[in-house]
Amino acid sequence: MxxxxxxxxxxxxxxxxxxxxxxxxxxxxxxxxxxxxxxxxxxxxxxxxxxxxxxxxxxxxxxxxxxxxxxxxxxxxxxxxxxxxxINPALQVDVTLKPQIKPRNLFIEESVLHTEMVKRVVAQFPTSDIEIIKTYKEHTEKKQFRIEDYNRRSENFYLVRENYDFYKRCPCSSKSASCGYFIVNLGSGCVYECSYCVLQDYINSPGIILPVNIEDFFLAFQNLKHDIRCGSCELTDSLVFDHITGYSPQIVEFFRRYPKSTFEFKTKSDNIGLLTSVPGANNIVVSWSMNPQHIVETVEYFTATLPQRLAAAQKCVDCEYRVAFHFDPIIYYPGWEADYETLIHDIFNAIDGGDIAWISLGTLRMTPRLKKIIENRFPDNTILDEEFFVGHDGKLRYPRDIRAFIYKNMTSWIRRRCKDVPVYLCMEEKSMRLDQGT
Structure with a gap:
């Protein structure tokens, strides 16, 4: 109503x-x-x-x-x-019309104009208008971007040179347990419409940003001179634009030479065609964010269905990749137990536990600002109807006892199917423990 x-x-x-x-x-x-x-x-x-x-x-x-x-x-x-x-009705997202990855405008930094990737992207989108800009920063620094701009983000692609932000430690919430993860920002922005998406809280860009200089990311890794666990999933879906960038085979071949480091592709897509065109490596993990199918249909708009994600995971295993699954965010609602327990059984029925590198657990949380954005972009949402309070890090979270109850049950269901797969909590307070559910 x-x-x-x-x-x-x-x-x-x-x-x-x-x-x-x-x-x-x-x-x-x-x-x-x-x-x-x-x-x-x-x-x-x-x-x-x-x-x-x-x-x-x-x-x-x-x-x-x-x-x-x-x-x-x-x-x-x-x-x-x-x-x-x-609440402004004009800001509501149209979830009945799946967006096409077909930008109206390509903004290209002049320093990357003659790179192979830019030539390839321009050829892929021959009807897009092209504008040469000096730098992305200069092009956008005096502009204010609002929800209206975010809603039209898929219309504008920026092809840029990344100069600084190659590998950075995961920005874990204040007072949360550290995951030791390193972020590789090989893109910013996503065409999916997950109503809880944290990217909505970063409305500081008018489009999708794709760095074209992946070779500099590889050089920066070599300069680290130590092994890390890293992935390209903070500001975008790792594979949603892979058919455009063509990055996944290059990443696999590069990290194959560094077997003590791990690279993770984290996705809600089944866009694995390029990834599975090359042999897998034991230190390359392809992971999926998982939720019951009715959550996929009503909260994670335009993403791959649950059966499509599982089928993609099976194909990656067949190509000798390890896979992982992220129950993050777990969404609490009446009847959640039956749905998530069934989901866990579906995963282990499709994938052998020995092929799963890890499983993470995390519950829905948001900043107060993100809550207001969700109300405007998805006014019919039900995910905000549960009881939230200000948590240890200033974010709105389910009460601690509910979160503990969720983690205890999720861990129990996972352990019934596989006792050895690593399970960890994501963005949780340090005192929360999986073994006790408290």
Missing amino acids: IINPEQIKTFVNTIYPYLGVNKQQEVSRLLFEIAKRERIDYTEVVGCLPKPPSRFSLLKDYLLKRRYPSLAVKGNKIRPSFSDIS
């Missing part, structure tokens, strides 16, 4: 004029989230509220207990986020 935030704010201002602006904002936010969570009109909530001019503490207490029922029952201290509700 459609919930009009402006009607709610007008109502609150009219009925509770004695409340200050911040308190009115808290009441409006809670009314909005209760109505959305319970699939009712906000007026049905209003009828249960203490009558004005009730004290704000009584009003807020009722609303908090209704919005966060499980936390209220357990007597936990509730620390939600009370940001203003401001």
